[in-house]
Amino acid sequence: MIRNERKKLLMRFKSLKGIQDILPPETHIWQRIEHISRDIFKKYGYKEIRLPIIEATDVFIRSIGETTDIVEKEMYTFTDKGSRSVTLRPEGTAPFVRAFVEHHLYNEPSPQKYYYLGPMYRYERPQAGRQRQFHQIGVEALGVEDSKLDAEVISMLSTLLKTIGLKDVQLEITSIGCIKCRPDYRAALKEFLRDKLNNFCDDCKRRYDINPLRILDCKVPTCIENRKGAPSVINFLCDDCKKHFEGVQRYLNLLKVPHIINPNLVRGLDYYTRTTFEVKSSSLGAQNAVAAGGRYNKLVEEFDGPPTPGIGFAIGVERVISLVKETPHEHESPDLFLCTLGHEASEKSIVLAEQLRNRGLWVEMNYDESSLRSQMRKADRIHAKNVIVLGEDELKKGKVVMKDMQGKKETKVELDAEEILKVLQKKK
Ligand code: ATP
Ligand code: MG
Secondary structure, three states, X not given: OHHHHHHHHHOOOOOOOOOOOOOOOHHHHHHHHHHHHHHHHHHOOOEEOOOOOEEEHHHHHHHHOOOOHHHHHHOEEEEOOOOOEEEEOOOOHHHHHHHHHHOOHXXXXXXXXXXXXXXXXXXXXXXXXXXXXXXXXXXEEEOOOOHHHHHHHHHHHHHHXXXXXXXXXXXXXXXXXXXXXXXXXXXXXXXXXXXXXXXXXXHHHHHXXXXXXXXXXXXXXXXXXXXXXXXXXXXXXXXXXXHHHHHHHHHHXXXXXXXXXXXXXXXXXXXXXXXXXXXXXXXXXXXXXXXXEEEOOOHHHHXXXXXXXXXXXXXXXXXXXXHOXXXXXXXXXXXXXEEEOOHHHHHHHHHHHHHHHHOOOOEEEOOOOOOHXXXXXXXXXXXXOEXXXXXXXXXHHOEEEEEEOOOOOEEEEEOOHHHHHHHHHHHX
């Protein structure tokens, strides 16, 4: 009881609901995924862009769309001290396009290719696969409308997920047409929904007039049930969109990227045109999408930039990590632990440690007056590969004994960074 009370007192501060700390050794997996991503993006000519995590709220409303779930329900929006409405970014494309126009990046040779990685924020109910702070790795490629770019982007995503080690993932693609095909489809969809509208949730009833396409993305079970059999936009594509979509499929086949066409694939953002896609995993539960993206040919204009087509995707890093069933790395371990006895040895060891680190080694040392036994125990706990004991005697003779913690082999070596380095390198 007393212990629990104490625990409660000691735990006054906790991270916010749905917002998690990421600790070692899991951070190793994060680093590996980030490293693989950067490496692959580089080969396709993508450059990193680092954007703020907070933007004027309008940046998101204008682009994602007023009647989307993200804007209606999920945004972390608040008023700052200057009475401006600001929002923690729920996704990366809108801030990217804002920056693209602000810095005239459309003047760079096309396609302009950028990637980003970082946290996103959505006020959703935390559950498996859904956090309020989560991370995305995303790319954006602009300036080219040709379906070869769509196929290249999708193929790169597929290579990336494969290299990370994901298995059992399916790539679904579709085309949602352009502003030319939209009006006919919108009319057909409204026609289909008209008699059933009473069975839909209040949100959908409202969406019917403003943005009926959003009804297809509603997560309410009765709405899902009632919209079964709704017409699919893929049957309403104009000739140009049809040709574009055929191109995407042809090039994906040429590149041998396995994919299926899902005419019912709906994305939760309004800015998409033509190609949209999602990568799903059968090993995840209800939240089964690990990555998603699409083309946005009108978005740059929405931000007052010149007409510039674009396409991109974002990977949900937490979901990817939950699928790479790797045991977080066996511990990485220090090359050397310096045990010290006495003040003089301590002074020598802080200098020696620094010299060895500057030569590329991972060196840990003792910082206090603890006994040799406890220092050795510590070296063992942190899995130090080698240990050197520095006492008065060693300092006087200018020689130390290096002990290999695994083989228990002892080597005599001069008390000198270069000499110690040589011995350690020989062991590697
Ligand atoms: P979902 O239907 O799963 O909510 P979404 O359509 O809202 O996904 P996107 O906006 O397409 O998601 O974001 C791309 C990816 O980011 C998703 O496929 C998913 O992997 C990840 N993601 C989105 N929201 C969250 C969240 N709240 N927590 C963790 N990952 C998320
Ligand atoms: Mg969502």
